[in-house]
Amino acid sequence: GKLSADDLNSLIAHAHRRIDQLNRELAEQRVREQIHIEAALEQQKLEDQKALERAVASALEHRREDLRLEQEKK
Numbered sequence: 001g002k003l004s005a006d007d008l009n010s011l012i013a014h015a016h017r018r019i020d021q022l023n024r025e026l027a028e029q030r031v032r033e034q035i036h037i038e039a040a041l042e043q044q045k046l047e048d049q050k051a052l053e054r055a056v057a058s059a060l061e062h063r064r065e066d067l068r069l070e071q072e073k074k
Contacts, residue, residue, distance in 0.1 A: 003011070
């Protein structure tokens with residue numbers, strides 16, 4: 001059951017190739033994940049901006065209504 005030196009070298013070479021392949025796949029996955037995170041952050045930023053714009057518009061509308069009511073009282 002002992003492996004020859006050539007067998008061991010082949011096994012080690014195969015293991016190195018597999019490690020290199022897995023490292024490449026991991027790097028690619030990290031890039032994909034970073035792109036996904038950046039897209040999600042950008043989407044959240046847009047949603048936050050829209051929510052802010054709605055809140056400001058609502059506050060302005062309430063203020064206009066308050067001013068209108070004050071004018072009516074006068």
